[in-house]
Amino acid sequence: MKKPTIVVLGAGYGGLMTVTRLQKALGQNEAEIVLVNKNDYHYETTWLHEASAGTLHHDRVRYPIKSVINSKVKFIQDSVLEVKTENKKVILENGEISYDYLVIGLGPESETFGIQGLKEYAFSISNVNTARKIRDHIQLQFATYSTEVEKNEDRLTIVVGGAGFTGIEFLGELANRVPELCKEYDIDFQKVRMYCVEAAPAVLPGFDPELVDYAVSYLEKKGVEFKIGTPIKGATPEGIIVAKGEDEVEEIKAGTVVWAAGVRGNSVIEASGFEAMRGRIKVDLDMRAPGHDDIFIVGDCALIINEEINRPYPPTAQIAMQQGEVIAKNLTKLVRNESDLETFTFENKGTVCSLGEDNAIGVVFGKKVTGKTASFMKKMVDNRALLMIGGASLVAKKGKFNVL
Amino acid sequence: MKKPTIVVLGAGYGGLMTVTRLQKALGQNEAEIVLVNKNDYHYETTWLHEASAGTLHHDRVRYPIKSVINSKVKFIQDSVLEVKTENKKVILENGEISYDYLVIGLGPESETFGIQGLKEYAFSISNVNTARKIRDHIQLQFATYSTEVEKNEDRLTIVVGGAGFTGIEFLGELANRVPELCKEYDIDFQKVRMYCVEAAPAVLPGFDPELVDYAVSYLEKKGVEFKIGTPIKGATPEGIIVAKGEDEVEEIKAGTVVWAAGVRGNSVIEASGFEAMRGRIKVDLDMRAPGHDDIFIVGDCALIINEEINRPYPPTAQIAMQQGEVIAKNLTKLVRNESDLETFTFENKGTVCSLGEDNAIGVVFGKKVTGKTASFMKKMVDNRALLMIGGASLVAKKGKFNVL
The missing domain is CATH 3.50.50.100 (FAD/NAD(P)-binding domain)
Structure with a gap:
């Protein structure tokens, strides 16, 4: 039996948390993990205001992706154009990749x-x-x-x-x-x-x-x-x-x-035909996109309602990393054919x-x-x-x- | 008898060399020394290419004028507009000053x-x-x-x-x-x-x-x-x-x-009615402006012919500082009513x-x-x-x- 391919799009807080947890949880033979990111580095979105003001050098707010992934993860530096959900493919600027499981952790865009x-x-x-x-x-x-x-x-x-x-x-x-x-x-x-x-x-x-x-x-x-x-x-x-x-x-x-004053989800979400509000998908309890058993959403493109105030949780690093942990667990279960997926709850x-x-x-x-x-x-x-x-x-x- | 006022315009290599030599040579009661400069700092013109490229921080190429002058020198931070030779006055942006002796050490301008x-x-x-x-x-x-x-x-x-x-x-x-x-x-x-x-x-x-x-x-x-x-x-x-x-x-x-590709002397030279070639005055052997016994020219506005090749010496820090030394000596002589002024010779x-x-x-x-x-x-x-x-x-x- 061929081992399944897990493709993670985006090396932000959510994507990287998913990948680093997956590479610990899964054995070399259980799955192929592919990480796609535009740059060969991760940057701390929550520190960018410092680099912008010039109080912190921009090299202090980024680190090479290679420094946190191991040999189980294949890294592809490319930009994502579209997800073809019907044939389980991701179209990149310079090629395409097939997935069995997909995690969309693409970053936000400015909303004017x-x-x-x-x-x-x-x-x-x-x-x-x-x-x-x-x-x-x-x-x-x-x-x-x-x-x-x-x-x-x-x-x-x-x-x-x-x-x-x-x-x-x-x-x-x-x-x-x-x-x-x-x-x-x-x-x-x-x-x-x-x-x-x-x-x-x-x-x-x-x-x-x-x-x-x-x-x-x-x-x-x-x-x-x-x-x-x-x-x-x-x-x-x-x-x-x-x-x-x-x-x-x-x-x-x-x-x-x-x-x-404004961010929205990634426009790849709409380009790929997902139902979304300003590029954000209202995810199921287990962090999957509704109607897509093989696709998880993490970070800025995931919309979760805070029931207490009946408004969406703001997209933060904290929530993205917590989501990444749950997604890594749920993917591990899916790969091992376990069906009791975990439910995400935000712990503020x-x-x-x-x-x-x-x-x-x-x-x-x-x-x-x-x-x-x-x-x-x-x-x-x-x-x-x-x-x-x-x-x-x-x-x-x-x-x-x-x-x- | 009132002590004479020596006014030095410009705190470049030539002007500062003149002033620092004068403050050593002259006693407090022999003359009043006034230094006028646009900025409160001197900068190393010969290092500016480094600050421009970004290989040396611009604060490394300048130092406060106060750090090299002593209490004998009165410093005025202002811009020079014109010299009124007929009534021995310098018109500044924010006032005017009278001189008995004047040293013009104003910097060059770009020639396009x-x-x-x-x-x-x-x-x-x-x-x-x-x-x-x-x-x-x-x-x-x-x-x-x-x-x-x-x-x-x-x-x-x-x-x-x-x-x-x-x-x-x-x-x-x-x-x-x-x-x-x-x-x-x-x-x-x-x-x-x-x-x-x-x-x-x-x-x-x-x-x-x-x-x-x-x-x-x-x-x-x-x-x-x-x-x-x-x-x-x-x-x-x-x-x-x-x-x-x-x-x-x-x-x-x-x-x-x-x-x-080009510099010229300071336009104050022409504005003040001196005879000049592109803002540079062909000085007498003792560094005075022809026809002006009370005015010395130092640095970029001074034109001296290199007899060996019959072309003007290029305006460098080296020549400006050597000129400043001679001018300081000659001013000391004038203040002391000595008449045997020194002749400038460039020692390359x-x-x-x-x-x-x-x-x-x-x-x-x-x-x-x-x-x-x-x-x-x-x-x-x-x-x-x-x-x-x-x-x-x-x-x-x-x-x-x-x-x-």
Whole structure:
């Protein structure tokens, strides 16, 4: 009997967790494991805001996939175009592969909700490439300001669209980085403006209001100006247009606009004909796509409802890794012809939102934390992801220890 | 009797050498010394190619003026607009000052010879601000290439206009930096092109031909393509237009164009009504401007003919510092009412052209040198400038020792 082929698409938190658990659980003869990823490295999505602000080098936020997989896994570096579910094939940019079992762990895409100009003129914190582009772009704005005879101060304005997790964490880094940049480029800090523009009426929706207040007043003290309840109507080469009241609009001129207000699932989901909401599939309890016994969904493309509040769980590294563990177990059962698949339940270990190098807010094991304690917790959360996927040696190589 | 005021304009090699010698030679009661400079720091013009390529941080190429002047010198941070010789005044952007003796040590300006588009679309290695802009611009080109879906390889092309000293030294740094950038931005080195475009029929005119051959073949091996005898006709947002044969032109598309083929004296010279050739005054033997007993010219704005070849000495740090020493001596004599002013004679200690971190070519004390020896010599030349102006402590702080 031919051994089954398990194909995992994407080496993000979910995909890599699935693969690293599978390579431990399964014997060489039980299954062939194939991992497909665009890059030959994994990157820490949850650290990209640091690379984007320039507070952490982008090589610190990635590691080679080869360093965490073993000889049981065949790695293919390629981009996924489509899944042909009817003949169990994945179409890649440079070829195709057949699967017996498939795990879709493809990453998210930026969602601009049709707002004009955002795609062209705003950056998004999506991957290592876009992160270093944001960093380099901001630096060039500062460098250009220093050289130009007629100074354009708007160059020094940075607009962050979105007061969610990514937006706030990015602003936390920026608030630390901008004074450094000012020193580096001989620019008066007073000339720089940092805006957080959010359509919703609140910062960090879902977070404890007391912690949100703490975050907002901390960032304000560091120079961030909040424009809450202010929808972005469009982006231009000169900045953004925002709504002002019911009918009016206002222009905010800015040399840098970063859109951090929306992600959706991967468009491969729709291209492959799955039923989905913005690229996310409402998965069965065992993490399979409805109607597809051979396909699991992990991470950003998986939609699971939090029954307590009747809203989807936000796509986080934490939930993706927990899903990956369950999927690896369920695949092991399927390969061994066991039928009692496990059910996924999210165990919320807490959430910490970083406010820069030495501050954060969060709820950990049900307790509210702020300041250095929260910042320490955040770094431990970051290190835990490394530990779960690559073990202690990866923590030693890539971990965050510059605390307390 | 009121003590005379000596005003020195510019804190480059010549101006700072004059001031630091004067503060040693003159007593507190003999003269008031005023130094005017745009920035509160001095920068090593001869190291700017490194900061521009990104091989040396721009803070390594500058030091605070306060660190080398003492309490005898009054420092004014301002820009010079004009010298009113008839009433012995200097007009600054934010005020004016009177002088009894004046030393003009203002820096050079880029000379584009009327070539269309160069001012708008080409960078020049002129100061700390332009250096970091070039560095950041190149990085953003590499970052953008990594993010774009339809790859524009021309982005990765860097054109250097000019095969003189600055052009070649910059290419030497680039040739080392580009492979690092490729690694940093995940780009195949084969996709990057580096051009040296020069209108004259030779590289490094005036240099020993054997050394020139060494330099060209070394840089070619590192990926630089030379287009010699090729005048640049214009620059555009997409690159440059060069002459091809008698009547035709050719486009070289490039994401970065650096113009390193021409400098002129400072335009304040013409604005002040001095007789000059491209902003440079043919000085008297004692370094004074003809017809102006109270005005000395040092550095880039001073024109002195090398009688051996009947051509002007190129404006270098070496000649500027030697001039500064003589000017300080002559000012001391004038303040003390002595009339036997010294005559300036250039003592050529040799010239070394860097080809990057660990290679160079040069003639030192009449001997040709290449490779590590020449590179070591170059670093010693660089350190000597620090020593002459700021003493051993400045060498310890800012010197170059990463050799052999």
